Amino acid sequence: MPKLILDGQAVEDSFRVLREDDAIPDTGDILLSWSRWLTDGIARQESGQKTGVWLASDELVETLNNSICQADVVAIEFPKFADGRGFSTAYLLRSRLGYQGQLRAIGDILLDQLFYLNRVGFNAFAIPDDKSLEKGLSLLNPIRVKYQASTDIPSPLYRQTALA
Template sequence: MQNLIKDGQRQDDLWTLIDDDAPLPAEGPVILPLALYQAQKAEWDASDRDLGVWLNDEQMAEDVTDSLDNLALIALRFPKFADGRGFSKARLLRERYGYSGELRAIGDFLPDQVFYMGRCGINAFACRTEDEASIALALLAPFSVRYQGGTDSTPLFEHR
C-alpha cells in the first residue's frame, strides 16, 4: 500500500523524489531539488516531463514564483515536525501567488498536523509508514465547522 494521501484519498505515487545527489530516472515525473531545477531551468522547461520541485527549510516561496506555470507539483520539506515554515510557504503559494497545482508535504511531520496543513493549502502528504498514513487520513477532516478562514474556506463570520 502506498503512503501518499492526495486530496483526501490514498493514491499510488507516480513521482520520483530526487535527493541532491541521486541519479535521475530516464523517464517519468520527477520532483527535483530547487537548485538542480534552477541550474538547468531552460532544459527542464523545454522537456515534456511532468516536473516538480522541493523546497528545503531555507528556501522561500518566492524562489519559485517565476516557474509556477511550469511546475505540476511543489513539495515542501519539513526538516522536523516543530518547524512551521512550510505552513507559511503553502499559504503564500496558494493565496499570494495563486498556485493551483499539487502542494505536497514531505519529511518529518506528524499525522495530527495534516488537518492544519490542509487549511494552509497542502493537498498531498507523503507519509513515512502505512500506519502513519492511516492515522493522517482519519485526522484530515475531524471538524465539521471551522471558525478561522483558510485556503479552503472563508471565516465563519462571513457566512452570515
C-alpha cells in the same frame, strides 16, 4: 511505493525526490530542488516528463518566481515536525504566487497536523512509513466548522453567516 494521500484519497506515489548530487534519470517522475528545477526541470517537463519541485524548509518564497506554477508538483519538506515554516510557505504559494497544482507535504509530518496542513493549501501528504495511512485519512477533516479564514475557506465564519 511510498504512501500518499492526494485530495483525500490513498494513491500510489510515483514521484522520487532527487537530492543535489543525484543523477537525473531518463524516465520516471521526479522532484528536483528549486535550483535544479530552474536549470533542468523546466526543460525536462517540456519534453513531456512529469517533473516537480521540492523546497527545503528554509527556502524563502521571496526567492521563487512564477515559473514554479508550471511544476506538476510542489513538495515542501518538513525536516522535523516542530518546524512550522512549511505552513507559511504553502500559504504564500497559494495566496501570493497563485499556485494551483498539487502541493505536497513531505518529511517528518505528524498525522495530527494533516488537518492544519490542508487548511493552508496542502492537498497531498507523503505519509512516513511508520505512520498509518488509514489514520491519516481519518484525521484530514476532524473539524467540520472552521472559524478562521485560510486557503480552503477565504472568509471567517462570522462573514459566512452574515452573507447567508
